[in-house]
Amino acid sequence: MIQFPKRYALPALVGASALLLAACSSSGDAESSDSATATMSADAGSDLPDTLTLALVPSDDVNQITTDGEALATVLSDQLGVDVKVFVPDSYNAVVVALQTGQADIGFLGPIAMWQAHEEANASIVLQSVRYGSSEYVGQWLTNDPDTYCLDDVTTETDDSGVEYSYCNGATGGSGPAGADALALIPEDASISWVDATSASGYYFPATQLAGILGIDDPSSAFPNGFFAGGHPQSVQAVYDGSASIGVSYNDARSNLAEEFPDVGTKVVVFAYTENIPNDGVVVSGDLSQSAQDEITQALLDVAATDDGAAALSAVYDIDGLEAANQDAFSGIVASTYANFG
Structure with a gap:
C-alpha cells in the first residue's frame, strides 16, 4: 500500500543577518553631501552578498545537471558581478531546506515545491519557465485499456519524426482539464502509476483531481494500489509494460520512450x-533584501535573453x-x- 506524504515540517528559520549601511562625510559642503548621497544610493541599489548559491534539483544525471548548472552560474555571475556557486541536493525538499537555512539563495523548483518554499522557507516566487511559448502545462492520464476509458473514438496524430500518438476524450492540444467523465470510471483499487511524491503533474494535481471527481476527501490515502514509478518516462513505461x-x-512524456519503443504512442493512450499547471520556475531567498531579490530576478531575465x-x-x-511568475x-x-496534502 502506498503511503502518500504529508507536507514536511521544516525547522524554524535561523534568522537573517542584519545589513549595516554606513556613510560618512569629511566635509559639510553641498558637493561632498551630494557625492555621499550618490554613493549611498549606488550601494543601496546593489546589496548582493559576495557569493550566491544556486540550488538545482537533479534530473536523470547528477553529474550532467551539475555541469550544465555551472554554465548557467557562470553567465549569471557575469551578469550580477558576484560569484555564483551551484548546489545540487538530492530532492526538491532539500532545496527548500537549503533556502530556509541559508545554504541557498536561488532555487529552480517545480510549482508545488515553489509554493512550499514560499510557505515554509519564506522564499519569494519570482519567475516561471517558458516552453513552446507557454508558461503552463498539464498532467496527462494514460491507459493501456482504451476500451474502458475512451468514451469516444481514439484519434491518432503523427509528429514531425513520424511517431504516432493516440488520444481520446478531448485530451489533446495540451490544455486542460479534459476527460472528467472517464476519470469517474477509475476504481479506488486501480493500479495507478504515479511519478514521484514531489511531482505536480505526476502526483499532486492528478491525485487531487481524481479524488474530487470520485468524491474522496483525502487524496493522500484514497488509492491503495498506487505506486511511484520514480520518473515521468518510468510511469509511461509502467503503463506500456502493463x-x-x-x-x-x-x-507528453511518451516521446521520451519513442526511440526505444516506437509503438508507445499508440499502445499508451x-x-x-x-x-493547467504553472510551469516550474525560480524562487529567491526571503532573507535577501528586496533590492537584491529584484536584481537577481532581472539578471535572470537578462541572461535568458542572451545566446549563452x-x-x-x-x-x-x-x-x-x-x-514573471503568475x-x-x-x-x-x-x-x-x-x-x-497538508
Missing part, C-alpha cells in the same frame, strides 16, 4: 488532462525562456492543491 493499467505524467544564457537554461531544464495561479490553484 505494470499499471493507468498512469500519469507531464504532457492519453485519455484525460488535469487543470538561453543555451545554459535549455541545457539545464529544457527552458526556452523566463517570465502570482494569482500560485496563490490559487497551486496553493489549494498543495493544501490537500
Whole structure:
C-alpha cells in the first residue's frame, strides 16, 4: 500500500543577518553631501552578498545537471558581478531546506515545491519557465485499456519524426482539464502509476483531481494500489509494460520512450488532462533584501535573453525562456492543491 506524504515540517528559520549601511562625510559642503548621497544610493541599489548559491534539483544525471548548472552560474555571475556557486541536493525538499537555512539563495523548483518554499522557507516566487511559448502545462492520464476509458473514438496524430500518438476524450492540444467523465470510471483499487511524491503533474494535481471527481476527501490515502514509478518516462513505461493499467505524467512524456519503443504512442493512450499547471520556475531567498531579490530576478531575465544564457537554461531544464511568475495561479490553484496534502 502506498503511503502518500504529508507536507514536511521544516525547522524554524535561523534568522537573517542584519545589513549595516554606513556613510560618512569629511566635509559639510553641498558637493561632498551630494557625492555621499550618490554613493549611498549606488550601494543601496546593489546589496548582493559576495557569493550566491544556486540550488538545482537533479534530473536523470547528477553529474550532467551539475555541469550544465555551472554554465548557467557562470553567465549569471557575469551578469550580477558576484560569484555564483551551484548546489545540487538530492530532492526538491532539500532545496527548500537549503533556502530556509541559508545554504541557498536561488532555487529552480517545480510549482508545488515553489509554493512550499514560499510557505515554509519564506522564499519569494519570482519567475516561471517558458516552453513552446507557454508558461503552463498539464498532467496527462494514460491507459493501456482504451476500451474502458475512451468514451469516444481514439484519434491518432503523427509528429514531425513520424511517431504516432493516440488520444481520446478531448485530451489533446495540451490544455486542460479534459476527460472528467472517464476519470469517474477509475476504481479506488486501480493500479495507478504515479511519478514521484514531489511531482505536480505526476502526483499532486492528478491525485487531487481524481479524488474530487470520485468524491474522496483525502487524496493522500484514497488509492491503495498506487505506486511511484520514480520518473515521468518510468510511469509511461509502467503503463506500456502493463505494470499499471493507468498512469500519469507531464504532457507528453511518451516521446521520451519513442526511440526505444516506437509503438508507445499508440499502445499508451492519453485519455484525460488535469487543470493547467504553472510551469516550474525560480524562487529567491526571503532573507535577501528586496533590492537584491529584484536584481537577481532581472539578471535572470537578462541572461535568458542572451545566446549563452538561453543555451545554459535549455541545457539545464529544457527552458526556452523566463517570465514573471503568475502570482494569482500560485496563490490559487497551486496553493489549494498543495493544501490537500497538508
